[in-house]
Amino acid sequence: MQTEVKAFLRRHGLLAGFGLFLISVALSADAFLTPGNIFDVLRQVSITGVMAVGVTFVVITGRLDLSVGSLLTLLTVIVVDQHNTSGPAMAILITLAAGIGVGMFNGVLVGLVGLNALIVTLAMLSFLQGLVLFYSGGSNVNVQNAQTTWFAVFGRHDLLGVPVPALIFLVTAVIAAFVLNRTVFGRQVFAVGGNETASRFSGIASRWTVFWAYALSGLTTAIAAVIMGSRVMGAQNTIGQGYELTVLAGVILGGTSLLGGSGSIWRTVLGITMLGFIQNGLLLLGFPYYIQWLVTWAVIILAVWIDLGAKRGRILA
Amino acid sequence: MANPILTLSGITKTFPGVVALDKVSFDVRPGEVHALVGENGAGKSTLMKVLAGLYHPDAGEIIYQGQPVQIDNPLAAREKGILLIHQELSLSPELSVAENIYLGAWPTNALGVLNKRKLRRDAQAALDAMGCSFGPDDRVGTLSVAMQQMVEIARSQAFSANVVIFDEPTASLTDTEKDQLFTTIRGLQAQGVGIVYISHKMDEIFELTDRITVLRDGQVQGTVTTRETDATAVTRMMIGRTLEAYFHKADSSFGDEVLRVDGLSLKGQFEDVSFSVRQGEVLGFYGLVGAGRSEVVETLFGIRKADRGTLQWHGEEIPLPSPRQAIDLGMALVPESRKEQGLVLMMGGMENTTLPHLASYARNTVMDRGKERATFDEYKDALSIKTTGPEQAVATLSGGNQQKFVLAKWLCAGPKLIILDEPTRGIDVGSKSAIHTLIANLAERGLAVIVISSEMPEVLGVSHRVLAMAEGRLVGEFEGEAMTEENLIDAVSHHLARPAAE
Ligand SMILES: Nc1ncnc2c1ncn2[C@@H]1O[C@H](COP(=O)(O)OP(=O)(O)OP(=O)(O)O)[C@@H](O)[C@H]1O
Ligand SMILES: [Mg+2]
Numbered sequence: 167m168q169t170e171v172k173a174f175l176r177r178h179g180l181l182a183g184f185g186l187f188l189i190s191v192a193l194s195a196d197a198f199l200t201p202g203n204i205f206d207v208l209r210q211v212s213i214t215g216v217m218a219v220g221v222t223f224v225v226i227t228g229r230l231d232l233s234v235g236s237l238l239t240l241l242t243v244i245v246v247d248q249h250n251t252s253g254p255a256m257a258i259l260i261t262l263a264a265g266i267g268v269g270m271f272n273g274v275l276v277g278l279v280g281l282n283a284l285i286v287t288l289a290m291l292s293f294l295q296g297l298v299l300f301y302s303g304g305s306n307v308n309v310q311n312a313q314t315t316w317f318a319v320f321g322r323h324d325l326l327g328v329p330v331p332a333l334i335f336l337v338t339a340v341i342a343a344f345v346l347n348r349t350v351f352g353r354q355v356f357a358v359g360g361n362e363t364a365s366r367f368s369g370i371a372s373r374w375t376v377f378w379a380y381a382l383s384g385l386t387t388a389i390a391a392v393i394m395g396s397r398v399m400g401a402q403n404t405i406g407q408g409y410e411l412t413v414l415a416g417v418i419l420g421g422t423s424l425l426g427g428s429g430s431i432w433r434t435v436l437g438i439t440m441l442g443f444i445q446n447g448l449l450l451l452g453f454p455y456y457i458q459w460l461v462t463w464a465v466i467i468l469a470v471w472i473d474l475g476a477k478r479g480r481i482l483a
Numbered sequence: 484m485a486n487p488i489l490t491l492s493g494i495t496k497t498f499p500g501v502v503a504l505d506k507v508s509f510d511v512r513p514g515e516v517h518a519l520v521g522e523n524g525a526g527k528s529t530l531m532k533v534l535a536g537l538y539h540p541d542a543g544e545i546i547y548q549g550q551p552v553q554i555d556n557p558l559a560a561r562e563k564g565i566l567l568i569h570q571e572l573s574l575s576p577e578l579s580v581a582e583n584i585y586l587g588a589w590p591t592n593a594l595g596v597l598n599k600r601k602l603r604r605d606a607q608a609a610l611d612a613m614g615c616s617f618g619p620d621d622r623v624g625t626l627s628v629a630m631q632q633m634v635e636i637a638r639s640q641a642f643s644a645n646v647v648i649f650d651e652p653t654a655s656l657t658d659t660e661k662d663q664l665f666t667t668i669r670g671l672q673a674q675g676v677g678i679v680y681i682s683h684k685m686d687e688i689f690e691l692t693d694r695i696t697v698l699r700d701g702q703v704q705g706t707v708t709t710r711e712t713d714a715t716a717v718t719r720m721m722i723g724r725t726l727e728a729y730f731h732k733a734d735s736s737f738g739d740e741v742l743r744v745d746g747l748s749l750k751g752q753f754e755d756v757s758f759s760v761r762q763g764e765v766l767g768f769y770g771l772v773g774a775g776r777s778e779v780v781e782t783l784f785g786i787r788k789a790d791r792g793t794l795q796w797h798g799e800e801i802p803l804p805s806p807r808q809a810i811d812l813g814m815a816l817v818p819e820s821r822k823e824q825g826l827v828l829m830m831g832g833m834e835n836t837t838l839p840h841l842a843s844y845a846r847n848t849v850m851d852r853g854k855e856r857a858t859f860d861e862y863k864d865a866l867s868i869k870t871t872g873p874e875q876a877v878a879t880l881s882g883g884n885q886q887k888f889v890l891a892k893w894l895c896a897g898p899k900l901i902i903l904d905e906p907t908r909g910i911d912v913g914s915k916s917a918i919h920t921l922i923a924n925l926a927e928r929g930l931a932v933i934v935i936s937s938e939m940p941e942v943l944g945v946s947h948r949v950l951a952m953a954e955g956r957l958v959g960e961f962e963g964e965a966m967t968e969e970n971l972i973d974a975v976s977h978h979l980a981r982p983a984a985e
Contacts, residue, residue, distance in 0.1 A: 349849055369810040
C-alpha cells in the first residue's frame with residue numbers, strides 16, 4: 167500500500183500537486199479560471215512552449231541548449247527590424263533562416279566536433295546577446311505600421327475564439343510529436359540519447375542526429391520570435407532574457423530526463439503549460455512579478471530531484 | 484552436516500507482468516559451494532539481488548545466522564557479510580582499487596576526511612590474502628576483466644563476508660583466469676564462507692560445487708547433491724527435456740568468397756591481419772581475451788579506423804566502410820558487450836531489434852510499426868525470448884534474453900556476412916545449443932559466418948576453419964584434422980612464449 171502511494175506520487179505527484187494548486191488559486195482569485203485569463207496564459211506560454219518543443223529534441227539526445235534565450239532576443243529584433251525594411255514575408259523567412267543557422271552552428275560544435283553542450287550553448291548565449299547590441303546599436307526597435315500590418319496575425323489575433331499563437335503552439339507540438347514518435351529521425355534521437363555507443367554500432371550517425379536536433383531547436387526559437395515580434399510589435403534588447411531557463415524548467419517539469427534517452431513532446435507541452443498557470447496564479451494571488459524567477463528555480467530543482475530519484479529507483483529497485 | 488548460515492523460505496517477487504520468484508526456498512551452508520542453475524530468465528539473478536538488498540521481496544523470510552533479517556540495501560548486505568559479485572561488473576573505472584573495494588564505506592576520521600593511509604593498508608591486506616598481482620593504487624579502468632573481478636572478490640576479505648554470491652563469474656574469463664578464480668573460491672570455502680555459484684556451464688558446476696538447486700520459471704525444481712547426479716539429469720530438470728550433447732556443424736558447400744582482408748593493421752591493437760571467408764563457411768577466431776579479435780572485427784565494421792589494409796567484398800576491392808556502409812553491404816556484427824555496444828537499455832525489445840535497419844522499416848521516413856511488430860514476433864518465437872511484450876525495456880530482461888535481442892537485431896535484415904563476437908556469453912544450455920544450430924543453419928543458407936569465442940569446444944564445434952590469434956597477430960590457421968584443442972593451445976602459447984622483442 168505504502169509503496170503504491172509512493173509509486174503513484176512519483177508518477178503523478180506533479181500533476182496531483184498542480185491540480186491542488188489550480189483549485190486553491192481558483193477559490194481565492196475569481197479572475198483565474200475565466201476564459202480571458204486562460205487565453206492570456208495560453209498566449210504567454212505559446213512562446214516558451216514553441217521553443218521548448220525544439221529544445222525537447224536536444225534534451226532527449228542527452229544535451230542542453232541554453233542559447234535559446236538570447237537567440238529569441240536576436241531573432242525578435244531581426245524580425246521587427248526586417249519588417250520595417252523588407253516587409254513581413256521576407257522578415258519571417260530571414261528570421262527562420264537565421265534561427266536554423268544558429269542552431270546548426272551549435273550543432274556543428276556540439277554534434278560534429280563533440281564539444282561540451284553546456285559550455286558551447288552558454289557561450290553562444292553570451293555571444294548572441296552581444297550580437298543583438300551590434301545589430302540594434304543599443305536602441306529598441308518597433309514595427310512602424312503596427313496597426314495595419316498582417317504581421318499582427320501571429321501574436322494578436324484569434325481564430326474561432328482561440329488565440330493564434332496558441333494554435334501555432336499546438337500545431338508545432340503535433341508535428342514535433344509525430345516526428346519524434348513516428349519517424350526514423352525521432353527513433354535515432356531516442357537511441358543516441360539512450361546509448362550513443364550502441365547507436366554507433368547500429369550504424370546511426372549519432373553526430374548528425376545531434377546536429378539536426380540543434381537545428382530544430384533553432385527553428386522553433388525562430389517561430390517563437392515571430393510570435394513575440396508580432397505580439398509586442400517591437401523588441402527590446404533584453405526581450406528573451408531568462409527564457410532559456412523557463413524553457414528548460416518546462417521541459418524537465420514535464421518529465422523529460424536530462425540524462426537523455428526518454429521524454430515526450432506532450433510532457434513538455436504539459437510542463438510548460440503548468441508552469442504558465444503557476445506563474446499566472448501567483449501573480450493573481452498578489453505576488454510581485456519577479457516571483458516567477460523563484461518559481462523557475464524551485465521547479466528546476468524539484469524536477470531534477472524527482473528525475474534522479476526515479477532513475478536511482480529504477481537502477482536499484 | 485553444518486547448519487545453514489543462510490536460509491531463504493517462500494521468497495516471492497513479482498514485476499509488472501512476471502512472477503520472477505514464486506515461493507522460492509534455498510539455503511547455504513558454511514564452507515559449501517551451492518550452484519544455482521536455470522534457463523535465462525528463470526530468476527537466478529533476481530533471487531540473489533533479493534539477498535544482496537537490491538530488491539525487496541513481496542513475501543517470504545530470510546534467516547541469516549539463525550536470525551530473521553531484513554536486508555534494506557547493498558551496503559547493509561555487505562556489512563552483514565553477504566557479498567554479491569555481479570553478472571556485469573560494477574566497479575568505478577576512474578577510482579583506485581582500494582577506493583573500489585571499500586566503495587560506500589571509506590574509512591574517515593572524526594571530521595569526515597578520508598583516511599587514505601588506512602584505506603590503502605586495509606586494501607593491501609585484502610589483496611594479499613587473495614594473492615593479487617596488482618596494488619591498491621592502480622586505477623581499476625586499467626585492469627583486465629579478470630583482475631577487476633578479483634577486486635570485487637577482495638571485498639569478501641575486506642568485509643569478512645560469510646556468504647559470497649557469484650553471478651556468472653566466468654563469462655568473460657580465459658581458462659587460466661578461470662583456474663585462478665576457482666583457486667580463490669576454494670580458498671574462501673576453506674575459510675568457511677558459504678558460496679552461491681550461478682553459471683550456465685555444466686563442467687564448471689560439476690568441477691566446483693557441492694549441491695545444485697535448479698530454478699525454472701521462478702520456482703525451485705529441486706536441490707540435489709552434485710556427486711549424486713549428472714549433467715543430463717540437471718539439464719532435464721532445467722528445461723524439461725534432454726539435449727543432444729554434440730555440436731551441429733554446418734553441412735554446407737562453400738560458394739564464392741564474400742570477404743577478403745589483407746594486411747589490416749591498427750597500431751597498438753593488431754598487426755598485418757589477413758584472411759578470407761566464403762559463402763556457407765563458418766570461420767572461427769580463437770584466442771585469449773585481449774588477443775585483438777574484437778578490435779579486428781570492429782575495424783572491419785567501421786567502428787575503428789585502420790592504419791593500413793585492404794578489403795575485398797565479393798571479389799571487389801572497396802574502401803574500409805563506415806558502420807552504416809557495412810550494414811548496407813550486408814555485414815552484421817553482434818558485439819562483445821551487450822550493455823555497452825549491443826542495446827539501448829531504455830528501449831523496448833522491438834525498437835532495439837529494428838534499430839540498425841530503420842530505413843527498411845519506414846515508408847517515406849515514417850516508421851511502419853506493423854512491420855516492426857511482425858519482425859519482433861518472429862524473432863521472439865524463433866529465439867524463444869522471454870519478454871512481456873515489444874515495449875518491455877530490455878534493461879529489465881535477464882542477461883541471456885538481452886543477448887537474444889542483440890542476435891535478433893542482426894539476424895532480422897538477412898545479412899550476407901555475420902560476425903558473432905562471443906555469441907553465447909551468458910546464454911543457458913538449451914538456448915546455447917539452439918544458437919549453435921542457428922549458426923549452422925545460417926551457413927547452410929549460404930551466409931558467411933565469423934565466430935569469435937574464447938570457449939574452445941564452441942569454436943571447434945561450430946567452425947569449418949579456425950584462426951588462432953595472440954597479441955594482435957594471427958598465429959595459426961587450422962582446418963579439418965588439424966583442428967584440435969592441442970594445436971590451438973600450442974599456437975597461442977608458442978607465440979606468447981616468444982620474446983617480445985621481435
Ligand atoms: N527490474 C525488473 N523489471 C521487470 N522485470 C524484471 C526485472 N528484473 C528481472 N525481471 C524479470 O524477471 C525474470 C527473471 O530474471 P533474472 O534476471 O532473475 O533471470 P536469470 O535467471 O538471472 O537469467 P539469466 O541466466 O539470463 O541471467 C525475467 O523474466 C526478467 O525479465
Ligand atoms: Mg542473470
